[in-house]
Amino acid sequence: MSSAVMDKPVAAVTAPKRLRWLRILAWLVLLVVLLALPLYLDASWLKAGEYAMVGAVGAIGLTLLVGQAGQLSLAHAFFLLAGGTAYCVLAGPTKDERVLGFGLDPLLSLVLAVAFTALLGLAFAPVSGRLRGIYLGVASLSLVFLGLYFGQSASTLTGGTSTGREPAAFELFGFPFDNTGPRIEILGVPFRQAEKSWYLFLALTIIALVLAWGAVKGRIGRSWRAVRDNEASAAVMGVNVARAKAGAFAISSAYAGLAGVMTVLWYDILKPDESEYGTYGINVSIAYLAMVIIGGLGSVGGALVGALIVNGLPQVLALYSTQAGLFTQSGEGAFTPVLVSIFIYGAAIILVVLFEPGGLAAIGRRITGFSRKNPGKEGPR
Amino acid sequence: MSTFLQLVVNGLGKGAVYALLALGFVIIFKSTEVINFAHGSLVLFGGYIVVVTRDALGWAGASVLGIVTAGLLALVIERLLLSRSRLADPASLALLTIGVDVIVTEEIVRRIGVSVPFIGEAWDANPVRIGEITLFRTHLVALGVAAVLITAFYLAFKYSNWGIAMRAQAENREAAALMGIRSSRVTATAWLVAGLLAGVAVLFIATQDFSGSGLSRGTHSIALAAFPAAILGGLDSTAGAVVGGLVVGIAEALSAQYISFDFSKSAVFLVMLVVLVIRPSGLFGTRESTRV
Amino acid sequence: MIPELRVENLTLRFGGLTALDGVSFTVKPGALHALIGPNGAGKSSCFNVISGLYRASEGRVLLGEEDITGLRAHKLARLRIGRAFQNAALSPGSSVLDNVMLGRHALTSGGFLAAGLRLPWATRQERRHAQRALEICEFLGIGHLAHTPVGALPYGAIKRVDIARALAVEPVLLLLDEPAAGMNAGETADLATTIEDVRAELGISILLVEHDMGLVMGIADRVTVLDFGRRIADGTPAEVQADPEVVKAYLGTEAAT
Numbered sequence: 068m069s070s071a072v073m074d075k076p077v078a079a080v081t082a083p084k085r086l087r088w089l090r091i092l093a094w095l096v097l098l099v100v101l102l103a104l105p106l107y108l109d110a111s112w113l114k115a116g117e118y119a120m121v122g123a124v125g126a127i128g129l130t131l132l133v134g135q136a137g138q139l140s141l142a143h144a145f146f147l148l149a150g151g152t153a154y155c156v157l158a159g160p161t162k163d164e165r166v167l168g169f170g171l172d173p174l175l176s177l178v179l180a181v182a183f184t185a186l187l188g189l190a191f192a193p194v195s196g197r198l199r200g201i202y203l204g205v206a207s208l209s210l211v212f213l214g215l216y217f218g219q220s221a222s223t224l225t226g227g228t229s230t231g232r233e234p235a236a237f238e239l240f241g242f243p244f245d246n247t248g249p250r251i252e253i254l255g256v257p258f259r260q261a262e263k264s265w266y267l268f269l270a271l272t273i274i275a276l277v278l279a280w281g282a283v284k285g286r287i288g289r290s291w292r293a294v295r296d297n298e299a300s301a302a303v304m305g306v307n308v309a310r311a312k313a314g315a316f317a318i319s320s321a322y323a324g325l326a327g328v329m330t331v332l333w334y335d336i337l338k339p340d341e342s343e344y345g346t347y348g349i350n351v352s353i354a355y356l357a358m359v360i361i362g363g364l365g366s367v368g369g370a371l372v373g374a375l376i377v378n379g380l381p382q383v384l385a386l387y388s389t390q391a392g393l394f395t396q397s398g399e400g401a402f403t404p405v406l407v408s409i410f411i412y413g414a415a416i417i418l419v420v421l422f423e424p425g426g427l428a429a430i431g432r433r434i435t436g437f438s439r440k441n442p443g444k445e446g447p448r
Numbered sequence: 449m450s451t452f453l454q455l456v457v458n459g460l461g462k463g464a465v466y467a468l469l470a471l472g473f474v475i476i477f478k479s480t481e482v483i484n485f486a487h488g489s490l491v492l493f494g495g496y497i498v499v500v501t502r503d504a505l506g507w508a509g510a511s512v513l514g515i516v517t518a519g520l521l522a523l524v525i526e527r528l529l530l531s532r533s534r535l536a537d538p539a540s541l542a543l544l545t546i547g548v549d550v551i552v553t554e555e556i557v558r559r560i561g562v563s564v565p566f567i568g569e570a571w572d573a574n575p576v577r578i579g580e581i582t583l584f585r586t587h588l589v590a591l592g593v594a595a596v597l598i599t600a601f602y603l604a605f606k607y608s609n610w611g612i613a614m615r616a617q618a619e620n621r622e623a624a625a626l627m628g629i630r631s632s633r634v635t636a637t638a639w640l641v642a643g644l645l646a647g648v649a650v651l652f653i654a655t656q657d658f659s660g661s662g663l664s665r666g667t668h669s670i671a672l673a674a675f676p677a678a679i680l681g682g683l684d685s686t687a688g689a690v691v692g693g694l695v696v697g698i699a700e701a702l703s704a705q706y707i708s709f710d711f712s713k714s715a716v717f718l719v720m721l722v723v724l725v726i727r728p729s730g731l732f733g734t735r736e737s738t739r740v
Numbered sequence: 741m742i743p744e745l746r747v748e749n750l751t752l753r754f755g756g757l758t759a760l761d762g763v764s765f766t767v768k769p770g771a772l773h774a775l776i777g778p779n780g781a782g783k784s785s786c787f788n789v790i791s792g793l794y795r796a797s798e799g800r801v802l803l804g805e806e807d808i809t810g811l812r813a814h815k816l817a818r819l820r821i822g823r824a825f826q827n828a829a830l831s832p833g834s835s836v837l838d839n840v841m842l843g844r845h846a847l848t849s850g851g852f853l854a855a856g857l858r859l860p861w862a863t864r865q866e867r868r869h870a871q872r873a874l875e876i877c878e879f880l881g882i883g884h885l886a887h888t889p890v891g892a893l894p895y896g897a898i899k900r901v902d903i904a905r906a907l908a909v910e911p912v913l914l915l916l917d918e919p920a921a922g923m924n925a926g927e928t929a930d931l932a933t934t935i936e937d938v939r940a941e942l943g944i945s946i947l948l949v950e951h952d953m954g955l956v957m958g959i960a961d962r963v964t965v966l967d968f969g970r971r972i973a974d975g976t977p978a979e980v981q982a983d984p985e986v987v988k989a990y991l992g993t994e995a996a997t
Binding site for chain 3: 306
């Protein structure tokens, strides 16, 4: 699938040296700020930021699949559900009568859950290999419906649609990430669940980010882009197209699986509710696609910003609403923070497609003068 | 046996409505190669207008207004947004329609709120009994209306200037333009027709017989069935859209009865998946070939 | 060791259409062999069969001793067959270097984790191959454009990038599909020089599909002429030019008499 929205420089045009150091410095500053934030923000704000990070991890995976490899997928919500369920089952208590659990170490469960979701993505390969473009997109929609149906029926695994189940608290070598465990204080700030989760999510997001960046710059990113832009020429250059597509799906699903684990940890519950407008419904697949479009298809950094807007904005609006007294109407016809955010990102999609198909990434490149080599040209098609 | 027959006929009735939706969807695709993700919002919009004006204009008047406004919304989307896009490249435009769908749907759902208004039918809501089979009157009316509309559409498609122009454009856009076919007019009309069909479809969807509920977010969800219907028929085939719609209707009815109601929605997509794996371009779609 | 390419009795049928009918020819090691013919003669189809994109209905393609008929396209890069395309199928959003590096795909390894974790061997490999890719670009006169996005380049440069990418495969056989398409006389002359330089420097076999007779007759060692999927002549440029069948195919019966 190739389109103007997808044709833009992606990590392949090197910036002048001075600019590169500036970029590295900017990221370092950002990192320091993020590490220090729990000392200054209270739990509800940290929670909002964590939700943006969940979105970031998922969005990075999706931008690799849709933007770099050119495979349209609307199945992201399915893989989120799969990842979350796998974690709950693997790490869950073994003696619960209602739901199945294996009692494994949470870190191990997380890794296995991600691996499991990757395998699921791989299992979709026979379909993804045969279909192209929009046919693939709509076929992938099926997974969301099927997944939710399965999730709702398999209540021993997921806890069912009305009750759900609680995920096991995350632990790293015995160090618990909830409110249990020894009391910790850093610089006078008590470190409870919100603070600990912040660092956990931050670490996961950074890992996700760094891996993706490397992939985009490396051999595999090149093969994906080749498949996206011209399958025949990619094949002739030695790329096993079917394997490349399958691999892209697997990796994107792995990211979604990780985001799924983060989702259940964030909500502190796994509950497969509705398929049209729920935690794992098509609306979520569309939200992730929105993050990727707004950020710029194929841009890993853009995916972060997209996640900030689509996932972070409603959280922030909700927090401000309690403080600033906005969104005070409730009930019928109310403009809730979620609703307003949806309007905003819906409009953002339209604006991006109409005016800047490269998304925020292209705007960012323009501002930093990335296209310095070709003044006046805003970027290739 | 009689249950089966009943299911098939009722399924055909539902399928007729899906066929109308899928047909509109395919008309848009054939003329512009754009996948209209906003199709569901056209349905909701038309339904909303009917609900809001029903008391003032009566069912008949409200329905006509609903149909017309749904068509107009489609036209507005095409004229104001899609044709203005500098790129006019179908994949990007499809993504744009996602944005439109999200905004329109959420706004209408916000206005409807928790009330789930029925559109109200103009026909007697009592089921019809033929021998041992009970048929929903709504489904019969739908079958009839769809048959008329689809036939009218086919005649127009085959013989009218617009139909010929559209087929020419779908075949080869540049050549058609060189022949003097005003592409913008063809495209605008295509969207208008698709919107009108969506407006008709909602009259049947938001009834007790069809969906068991009135206008709600669920209506958008039901309209989503247009996708698998159009895809399994082959995105560039109008005949495929009709067949696809009927197949989807029957698949839904049968799976709801013999497996479970919850599964029926997934069943539709499963059928589509199976068809796609066997025939990646759908039942009647033309196979894509890339020039190397 | 440059192998010879032997096309034997190649037949390609699409439904009712016979695109290639019993075509045979041989590209000797190190030769510059041209495949010409009027439009629709089957030249590109022939290329596509050799490249593994189409499956022949009958016949064989042999590279040296190895039967490569029916091998899937991506295996052929490993056998060191490089191909440049008629429509220069590059990634416009990526730089020249990045595009050329795609040609190194079969010569390198490493997947997501290797790239993502920046494993030392993977990074070293990238650097080594990027160096080689740059050398190839410089050889073709586009080294200074290495970091420019391909979409911003003029047509002539794009075609060179395509050739560079094909050369990045380190081919023993180079397939050039209408390299002079869309070029003016001056550009074509430049291209002719470049192709001869490639042959002189690397000693590889080159199979060329071309319409431009000047280019073909000027640089080819041997020419095979196709018409309606059949081979109608095969010989040196001089022999082929004098062949009445060839003249008839191109210019019609009147011109031949």
